[in-house]
Amino acid sequence: MESAKKVVLAYSGGVDTSVCIPYLKEEWGVDEVIAFAADLGQGDELEPIRKKAIEAGANDSLVDDLIQPFVNDFAFPAIRVNALYEGRYPLSTALARPLIARRLVEVAREVGADAVAHGCTGKGNDQVRFDVAIAALAPDLKVLTPAREWGMSREETIAYGERFGIPAPVSKKSPYSIDLNLLGRSIEAGLLEDPMVAPPEEVFACTASIAEAPDEAQDIEIRFECGNPVAINGDRLDPVMLIKQANLLAGRHGFGRIDMIENRVVGIKSREIYETPGLLLLIRAHQELESLTLSAEVLRTKLLLEQKWSELVYQGLWFSPLKDALDGFMDRTQIDVNGVVRIRLHKGNATIIGRGSSQNSLYISDMATYGKDDNFDHMAAKGFIYVWGLPSRLWSAARRR
Numbered sequence: 021m022e023s024a025k026k027v028v029l030a031y032s033g034g035v036d037t038s039v040c041i042p043y044l045k046e047e048w049g050v051d052e053v054i055a056f057a058a059d060l061g062q063g064d065e066l067e068p069i070r071k072k073a074i075e076a077g078a079n080d081s082l083v084d085d086l087i088q089p090f091v092n093d094f095a096f097p098a099i100r101v102n103a104l105y106e107g108r109y110p111l112s113t114a115l116a117r118p119l120i121a122r123r124l125v126e127v128a129r130e131v132g133a134d135a136v137a138h139g140c141t142g143k144g145n146d147q148v149r150f151d152v153a154i155a156a157l158a159p160d161l162k163v164l165t166p167a168r169e170w171g172m173s174r175e176e177t178i179a180y181g182e183r184f185g186i187p188a189p190v191s192k193k194s195p196y197s198i199d200l201n202l203l204g205r206s207i208e209a210g211l212l213e214d215p216m217v218a219p220p221e222e223v224f225a226c227t228a229s230i231a232e233a234p235d236e237a238q239d240i241e242i243r244f245e246c247g248n249p250v251a252i253n254g255d256r257l258d259p260v261m262l263i264k265q266a267n268l269l270a271g272r273h274g275f276g277r278i279d280m281i282e283n284r285v286v287g288i289k290s291r292e293i294y295e296t297p298g299l300l301l302l303i304r305a306h307q308e309l310e311s312l313t314l315s316a317e318v319l320r321t322k323l324l325l326e327q328k329w330s331e332l333v334y335q336g337l338w339f340s341p342l343k344d345a346l347d348g349f350m351d352r353t354q355i356d357v358n359g360v361v362r363i364r365l366h367k368g369n370a371t372i373i374g375r376g377s378s379q380n381s382l383y384i385s386d387m388a389t390y391g392k393d394d395n396f397d398h399m400a401a402k403g404f405i406y407v408w409g410l411p412s413r414l415w416s417a418a419r420r421r
């Protein structure tokens with residue numbers, strides 16, 4: 021256990037972070053706790069959350085709207101990277117953590133705190149992301165993590181909170197552990213812990229089931245400039261509105277659900293359900309435009325580095341030298357990613373049906389065509405293949421000797 025005089029606590033309004041407030045003061049001797057909550061488009065009412073921290077004994081309670089930086093500095097870079105952890109999870113939760121950590125550190129500096137705190141438990145990824153991000157941004161700042169150390173069961177935590185006027189969570193609370201923000205939702209625990217059990221419909225909130233999804237397909241068009249999505253169906257939208265619109269469109273057609281077993285940083289496998297309709301749609305579209313506009317070698321190299329970038333972000337290394345270096349590569353590739361992608365949304369699917377780029381397409385018709393306009397030199401292929409295949413020919417001949 022470490023202690024401090026003045027602490028800024030990352031606050032969500034949940035029982036664990038609420039209990040952290042009296043716990044830090046009573047058990048760890050902290051003089052002043054300042055709660056800090058971030059609006060990341062999770063749709064919660066933030067004023068009640070702000071008040072809740074005061075009622076739990078916080079000396080001050082701050083709420084910041086971080087939606088713009090969340091989208092501009094975290095979601096859009098992830099789209100440009102086509103970031104998918106283990107090939108599937110678009111990092112909707114992971115991307116929020118370095119931003120919260122960044123602001124937490126700023127607030128700590130502003131109010132002259134000597135520590136920050138969070139309510140993460142000891143087996144998740146979020147503790148890693150907070151701790152490492154804070155360490156990278158402010159190596160001198162202490163990080164207090166009461167929920168990781170107090171060893172109380174859920175029931176004990178609730179009972180402890182009640183002693184300090186923190187209301188127990190409303191009666192039949194959800195058996196699931198849910199994290200949400202503008203980019204999507206993650207759902208864990210309860211019956212989902214059995215990897216063979218199908219997720220019940222009740223766990224989903226922003227994607228339609230296949231049954232509910234419209235019978236009629238909907239074709240949409242997404243425009244990108246330098247790798248950033250800028251318009252849907254010809255309407256230019258600011259980044260936040262664009263994500264919201266993508267969520268609505270994809271969600272309505274039941275696209276964006278993920279059910280996977282993923283490898284956590286702390287070494288355990290966990291069963292995760294996600295719904296990230298807009299983010300996944302934009303990544304799919306973006307990948308498609310890159311297939312048209314990036315050269316073969318850039319595309320293939322980027323594919324390898326995308327995986328590395330996604331691992332770094334998942335593992336809490338947003339602020340790290342390798343991530344910075346990869347960003348340099350990623351940014352350079354995106355200069356050429358301009359154009360549009362057409363997608364058909366229907367019953368849980370987002371099928372690419374077209375792509376185009378007036379400035380940057382590397383698809384050359386008179387090379388690609390099988391028709392009469394073909395300008396490809398077929399005879400040149402012969403010499404090329406002779407040289408290309410020479411090592412195989414020589415190897416085979418040597419082996420036969």
Ligand code: ARG
Nearest residue numbers: 113114145146197198199206
């Ligand atoms: N497994 C996901 C991730 O590591 C989701 C984590 C959800 N976090 C939470 N506190 N419920 O990014």
